[in-house]
Amino acid sequence: MNRTQRILQYLDKFSDYFLMTILGVMGVVLFAQVFFRYVLGAPLIWGEELARYLHVWIALMGIRFGLKYKAHLNISFVYDRMSARVQQIIDIVVDSFLILCILIYFPGAWNFFINQATILSPAMEINMGLVHAPVLLGFIGALIYMVNNLIRNIMNLRQKASGTLSQGGGN
Numbered sequence: 001m002n003r004t005q006r007i008l009q010y011l012d013k014f015s016d017y018f019l020m021t022i023l024g025v026m027g028v029v030l031f032a033q034v035f036f037r038y039v040l041g042a043p044l045i046w047g048e049e050l051a052r053y054l055h056v057w058i059a060l061m062g063i064r065f066g067l068k069y070k071a072h073l074n075i076s077f078v079y080d081r082m083s084a085r086v087q088q089i090i091d092i093v094v095d096s097f098l099i100l101c102i103l104i105y106f107p108g109a110w111n112f113f114i115n116q117a118t119i120l121s122p123a124m125e126i127n128m129g130l131v132h133a134p135v136l137l138g139f140i141g142a143l144i145y146m147v148n149n150l151i152r153n154i155m156n157l158r159q160k161a162s163g164t165l166s167q168g169g170g171n
Contacts (some may be wrong), residue, residue: 008148012068015141019061026054049123053131060134064141067098067149088157095150102143109135 033047066072079087113136117129 004148008144011141011144015061015064019058019065022054022057022061026051026058029054046124049121053121056131057134060138061141063138064145067142067145085157085160088153088160092150092153092157095146095153099143099146099150102139102146106136106139106143109139 029047029051033044033051036047037043079090082090113129113132116132117127119128120126121128121131
């Protein structure tokens with residue numbers, strides 16, 4: 001395994017544990033919110049707001065997670081019936097399109113982040129830039145994953161094509 005793959009593997013593990021931790025914290029906050037509201041009769045002022053912000057983090061940081069496990073929606077009925085070579089070509093086209101979309105949306109996400117960094121949240125009074133940072137982090141994580149995936153798919157397609165040609169498949 002080369003150095004780049006080790007770094008990406010480390011980032012994957014860190015991101016997975018980070019998402020699990022945020023999900024756990026969100027569960028504890030929601031449980032505490034329900035307990036304080038219905039058992040003690042004194043709701044937490046900050047509980048709902050924190051849970052909402054953690055949900056934003058989970059959703060936007062989970063972009064890379066969904067890409068890694070191919071958990072996003074697709075039409076597998078058609079895709080699964082295609083040859084392996086056509087599937088690889090479709091993967092390359094889709095990865096290229098997603099990279100292009102991320103690059104198009106990133107400047108707007110950056111401007112949004114900068115604008116939000118000047119605002120404080122109502123209950124917790126934390127910088128809203130921190131709340132919306134996963135927009136940028138999610139895009140960056142997805143971009144790194146997609147570029148790596150695109151390179152790997154292109155290399156696999158080239159290897160299979162050269163293997164087919166060297167075996168006399170081009171008659």
